[in-house]
Amino acid sequence: MALYTRVSGSVGVITLQNPPVNALSAAVRQGIVDMMDRALSEPEVKSVVICGQNGKFCGGADIKEFGTNMSGPALIPLIDRIESAAKPVVAAIEGIALGGGLELALGCHYRIAHSKAKLGLPEVSLGLLPGAGGTQRLPRLISIPAALELITTGRHVTAAEALQLGIVDKVTDRNTLDEAVKFALSVAGKSLDLHRISTNPCPHPPDVDAVFETAMQRVRQRARGALAPVACVQAVRAAATLPYAHGMERERELFKGLFTSGQARALQYYFFAQRAVGRWSTPGGARWDTSKPRPVRRAAVIGLGTMGRGITVALAQAGLSVVAVETNEKQLTEAKQGVSDMLERGARRRGVPPALDKVIYSHKIQAVADVDLVIEAVFEDMELKKAIFQQLSALCKPGTFLCTNTSGLDIDELAAQTQNPELVVGMHFFAPAHVMKLLEVVYGQKSSPQAVATAMQIGSKIGKVSVAVGNCRGFVGNRILKPYLEQAFFLLEEGATPELVDKVLEEFGFAMGVFRMSDLSGLDVGWRVRKAIGLVAPEALTGPYARVREGHRYSPLGDLLCEQVRFGQKTGRGWYQYDKPGGRVAKPDPWLHRFLEEYRAQHGLVARRIDHQEVLDRCLYALINEGFRILEDGIAAGPEDIDVIYVLGYGWPQHRGGPMFYAGMVGLNKVLERLEHYHQVHPDVPNLQPCSLLRKLVASGSPPINKWREVIKKPHSQL
Ligand SMILES: CCCCCC/C=C/CC(=O)SCCNC(=O)CCNC(=O)[C@H](O)C(C)(C)COP(=O)(O)OP(=O)(O)OC[C@H]1O[C@@H](n2cnc3c(N)ncnc32)[C@H](O)[C@@H]1OP(=O)(O)O
Numbered sequence: 001m002a003l004y005t006r007v008s009g010s011v012g013v014i015t016l017q018n019p020p021v022n023a024l025s026a027a028v029r030q031g032i033v034d035m036m037d038r039a040l041s042e043p044e045v046k047s048v049v050i051c052g053q054n055g056k057f058c059g060g061a062d063i064k065e066f067g068t069n070m071s072g073p074a075l076i077p078l079i080d081r082i083e084s085a086a087k088p089v090v091a092a093i094e095g096i097a098l099g100g101g102l103e104l105a106l107g108c109h110y111r112i113a114h115s116k117a118k119l120g121l122p123e124v125s126l127g128l129l130p131g132a133g134g135t136q137r138l139p140r141l142i143s144i145p146a147a148l149e150l151i152t153t154g155r156h157v158t159a160a161e162a163l164q165l166g167i168v169d170k171v172t173d174r175n176t177l178d179e180a181v182k183f184a185l186s187v188a189g190k191s192l193d194l195h196r197i198s199t200n201p202c203p204h205p206p207d208v209d210a211v212f213e214t215a216m217q218r219v220r221q222r223a224r225g226a227l228a229p230v231a232c233v234q235a236v237r238a239a240a241t242l243p244y245a246h247g248m249e250r251e252r253e254l255f256k257g258l259f260t261s262g263q264a265r266a267l268q269y270y271f272f273a274q275r276a277v278g279r280w281s282t283p284g285g286a287r288w289d290t291s292k293p294r295p296v297r298r299a300a301v302i303g304l305g306t307m308g309r310g311i312t313v314a315l316a317q318a319g320l321s322v323v324a325v326e327t328n329e330k331q332l333t334e335a336k337q338g339v340s341d342m343l344e345r346g347a348r349r350r351g352v353p354p355a356l357d358k359v360i361y362s363h364k365i366q367a368v369a370d371v372d373l374v375i376e377a378v379f380e381d382m383e384l385k386k387a388i389f390q391q392l393s394a395l396c397k398p399g400t401f402l403c404t405n406t407s408g409l410d411i412d413e414l415a416a417q418t419q420n421p422e423l424v425v426g427m428h429f430f431a432p433a434h435v436m437k438l439l440e441v442v443y444g445q446k447s448s449p450q451a452v453a454t455a456m457q458i459g460s461k462i463g464k465v466s467v468a469v470g471n472c473r474g475f476v477g478n479r480i481l482k483p484y485l486e487q488a489f490f491l492l493e494e495g496a497t498p499e500l501v502d503k504v505l506e507e508f509g510f511a512m513g514v515f516r517m518s519d520l521s522g523l524d525v526g527w528r529v530r531k532a533i534g535l536v537a538p539e540a541l542t543g544p545y546a547r548v549r550e551g552h553r554y555s556p557l558g559d560l561l562c563e564q565v566r567f568g569q570k571t572g573r574g575w576y577q578y579d580k581p582g583g584r585v586a587k588p589d590p591w592l593h594r595f596l597e598e599y600r601a602q603h604g605l606v607a608r609r610i611d612h613q614e615v616l617d618r619c620l621y622a623l624i625n626e627g628f629r630i631l632e633d634g635i636a637a638g639p640e641d642i643d644v645i646y647v648l649g650y651g652w653p654q655h656r657g658g659p660m661f662y663a664g665m666v667g668l669n670k671v672l673e674r675l676e677h678y679h680q681v682h683p684d685v686p687n688l689q690p691c692s693l694l695r696k697l698v699a700s701g702s703p704p705i706n707k708w709r710e711v712i713k714k715p716h717s718q719l
Contacts (some may be wrong), residue, residue: 026072060099
């Protein structure tokens with residue numbers, strides 16, 4: 001709803017009231033219509049200010065209303081009504097003016113923003129375009145190239161940048177409403193002709209066609225199949241080429257196409273999923289709203305390889321004091337330089353001083369004695385980690401949380417090395433750790449609610465989306481990755497090439513195909529894990545048992561490549577070839593193709609033609625099947641957790657919502673039917689055997705994803 005007051009005698013103030021972000025729900029829209037009518041009809045009122053309660057102007061359309069029977073006044077005529085008003089209307093922007101919120105402000109004649117406000121048209125990240133005149137008014141106000149950039153990226157801008165771009169008329173550090181009222185008093189009675197944006201011409205750059213062509217190329221390249229960025233360019237083009245009314249028709253037409261699309265549903269699901277994972281719970285009864293974190297002022301990182309350095313940077317940039325420990329002197333010297341460089345680069349980008357003084361380096365593990373939390377980030381070797389946890393338990397002050405950055409080893413086994421296993425949790429970062437948004441917080445059997453809550457809180461403090469997950473080999477992300485990788489290897493054995501598999505996955509929207517991704521992360525990482533669990537016995541690399549482990553099909557292809565020291569980008573050779581070790585551009589490698597042919601011949605495998613659909617089905621459905629197993633085992637509390645992990649950590653296309661959402665979109669019965677088919681063809685591959693939760697969901701009538709938890713009925717369900 002909206003509140004109306006009159007201040008300073010002649011200014012009507014309309015306050016949007018819809019916590020937490022004053023989204024434009026039906027009631028708010030109705031409130032604005034009613035209060036505008038009142039302000040315009042009161043003869044004493046000479047000007048109007050629109051603001052939002054609780055320091056937030058407006059977070060845009062109410063996303064929760066999408067997909068429901070929307071009622072109440074439409075936004076476009078409401079904004080038009082404001083713009084055509086005979087009295088000046090001033091938007092007082094505090095906190096946020098996003099999406100429909102900014103469009104509302106663009107309908108006002110003037111905009112005053114607080115210096116801390118953020119403005120933007122982020123609809124593209126919800127699979128939409130600014131559909132209340134934003135694509136037509138913004139280019140008229142700030143030029144086509146600037147509007148294209150903001151609308152196609154959905155980027156939020158600061159008030160200072162908004163002033164520079166011309167989105168706002170004034171920025172203030174003072175009380176925004178007071179300033180807006182003063183401003184409204186000063187413009188009362190003045191001509192509004194130049195301030196009705198829709199009536200202004202759209203300024204044309206001389207090379208307007210080239211501007212749109214370049215923009216279209218850029219968005220198509222980045223969009224990975226997403227529709228909204230392309231439609232955004234088309235809508236802005238209408239602003240450049242058509243009169244306002246016709247431009248609005250084009251905007252509406254494009255908006256309608258997006259609004260009902262599966263991509264918009266997926267992206268809006270993903271928006272809420274990211275927030276849902278913050279309301280975590282564990283089977284042991286720890287919960288986001290009842291488990292209190294302990295403050296962490298000083299943290300330590302043990303092991304300054306790539307991961308340890310990234311974690312150190314992430315912590316220091318968030319203002320935490322870090323003791324960075326590396327016992328290898330040479331590595332320590334390199335790490336000091338590496339961390340300082342990263343801190344300086346990051347600071348330059350953010351326009352702040354580098355947090356160099358936040359990090360103290362030491363080559364002695366004893367330096368951790370006084371910290372509140374330790375993150376161990378040494379080599380992925382259980383014996384080494386166990387030894388470190390024994391040392392930490394003896395060295396650290398009582399109550400210090402002991403965390404491990406393992407990507408899949410047993411948290412309980414590590415906790416068992418310590419005197420206080422309740423203080424042990426996993427904090428699984430993703431490389432590069434100072435950049436990637438995802439953190440898996442892994443609770444063990446004995447992790448205390450406070451330890452989990454503290455790790456989750458540190459995660460959000462350093463800007464990560466933290467997802468609480470249970471303890472099993474690979475946790476959620478890497479556990480799901482395994483059957484996906486396995487299918488990709490099997491497809492090579494059966495006749496595919498890395499190029500074919502990657503092409504299909506990249507066309508689906510993955511940031512990188514599975515083989516390019518393996519080359520980037522290093523083939524040796526998985527190899528070491530497989531060796532540790534006894535899968536890579538040298539005598540089993542050839543001969544009749546090379547392709548069998550524990551009675552099931554196994555592909556030693558990855559192991560054979562590692563035997564040749566083909567570790568991927570780092571060695572300049574992997575599934576592809578690179579121009580040098582560390583090279584980034586993957587090129588098909590004739591050696592690899594010959595190697596595959598020889599391998600098939602050696603094992604009596606006859607290459608067949610594999611079509612795109614089979615690649616997609618087998619890789620994705622094997623992955624999704626494991627996702628259902630994870631839900632069944634209670635390792636993830638809900639499908640949202642898996643989806644957020646997969647989008648943020650593994651390059652799953654956001655516009656497909658995540659693997660579990662995708663399964664729902666495809667149809668659970670279809671996923672089940674395809675898995676049954678492929679399992680019949682490959683009975684020696686247990687990962688293709690449909691999991692019983694999937695069968696149960698199908699038997700329950702394939703409920704929508706937000707009802708799955710009712711079928712899972714795990715004790716820590718959040719629904
Ligand atoms: C036929 C229809 C015609 C319509 C034509 C006009 C079309 C307009 C399109 C739009 O305006 S789409 C919406 C555009 N706005 C956004 O994308 C903003 C989304 N929100 C955010 O980015 C953030 O929430 C925030 C506003 C920057 C605040 O971030 P913060 O970290 O402070 O809090 P959160 O945890 O993210 O959010 C708090 C709470 O609020 C809910 N919420 C946020 N925005 C909206 C919204 N626009 N509608 C409904 N609910 C919203 C959010 O879900 C959180 O609640 P939860 O219960 O924890 O999930």
